Amino acid sequence: METMKVSSSSVPSKVAGALTCLLREHPQVTIQVIGAASLNQAMKAIAIARGYIAPGGQEIYCIPSFYDLTIDNQTITSLRLNIEMHEKLF
């Protein structure tokens, strides 16, 4: 599984391009974010990427989960987004 890290300064359209590229080669991609601002950029990127893959009849499904991270001996809980691309099912 491929992992992307998105920060608060990431440009959503560029992340969307990279995500689309990864999803075309791998069935699952994980996006790691720390903080609300990074999550915001990641979710915008997913919304943009949906437009890139929509002409192929595909849809992006996002499943959020928590993960623990240790930075400077402090444990913080952040979000991980599991992204999957599938034919529109629902």
Add this chain to the structure above:
Amino acid sequence: METMKVSSSSVPSKVAGALTCLLREHPQVTIQVIGAASLNQAMKAIAIARGYIAPGGQEIYCIPSFYDLTIDNQTITSLRLNIEMHEKLF
């Protein structure tokens, strides 16, 4: 389709409970958020709600999209999360 509004001061565990309840009665639920902090609370709530429905072999799928909102004659673009609960497919 049911719509929920999540703000930056919403408590994720409570939103998770309400979301689980709605998903058990409706096939699709929409969460509207304005701003990164609200989105953060909503995504935390979805991650928590996954735990509530996991024992039933179900999974929550989230699909973000943009929507335009007019507040005080200003148009702002915000995120809408389409939430669907299905048996674990992938």
